[in-house]
Amino acid sequence: MSGYYRSPTICQNTIVFVCEDDLWTVPVEGGVARRLTSNLGAAGSPRLSPDGEHLAFAGREEGPSEVYIMPALGGEAKRLTYQGSNVSIVGWNTDGKHILYSSGAGLAFDPWIWKLSSEGGEPQRLPYGPANHIDFSDTGGVIIGRLTREPARWKRYRGGTAGQLWIDTDGDGQFQPLAPVDSNFTTPMWIGERIYFISDHEGVGNIYSCLPSGEDVQRHTHQDTYYCRLAQTDGRRIVYHAGADLFVYDLEKDTENQVNVEFRSPRIQRQRKFVNASAYLQEFDPxxxxxALAVTVRGKPFTMANWEGAVLQHGERDGARYRFTQWLNDGKRLVTISDAAGEEAL
Incomplete structure (x- = not known):
């Protein structure tokens, strides 16, 4: 079996990724994936600590996504934030003791970067202005990504809200725009003497790098169908997903390999489930x-007598959506709008 693997993170010989709204771990060389969470809410944006001992992630156990931390090998997760605003884990500080995340807490629009001790406590909003991503050089330089959302959702976009990179090479607070190519940038990573990022200026999103000056642009991955997405690094390798698969780019060897994941899941979310129909009622017609009554629930038409008999489903059981189901005047036939043929028709 295979799954849809996304939002990977890497440290040493371990990859953690998201599938079925839970966190899973698999060795870098591939193999059997092991589930780390089985939570009530969805888990996302996992980030392994630099020592590989801890795992920070965004969890939705109690409403909006908040910052959680757990042992990287699995175990109980601890909630760290209570800001009531959706978060995305960006990474860890260079000291390995603080989690970096983006959040719009207390703000009306774009998120800022926040820093939080892995032990918990009061989050600190960093003074870099609106940003979705941040990374640091070994000498104290800073690179931030503003509006660096997922370009795979808006391919080859070049408008006013395209992702931007801003760099402070000396760490003195003097930022300059970094635009080595005309593109919509995302996930900047400062590794050694180069800045790595995802760009789609050649058509499909791939990983590129340049010097902090913006010169010497190099391409490192060669995806030609699906965008490289949600790249993350441990300083030696970059992991990302393209389509439903995981890939690892080795900086030293300049090689790119797919991670062969042996995914064993009970597929709970694909099993039949019974929901409260009244909570999903869209429309009805006596x-x-x-x-009798004709009702539309979750895009499916049903009829039922007032007091006796079974509830009957009409139309295709799967793969089609219906709306505006109405009785004809003879009380025996129904008319509805359906997209079963590929386009909506009466």
């Missing part, structure tokens, strides 16, 4: 003589 029969002309009042003996």
């Amino acid at each position: 029969a002309p003589d009042g003996h």
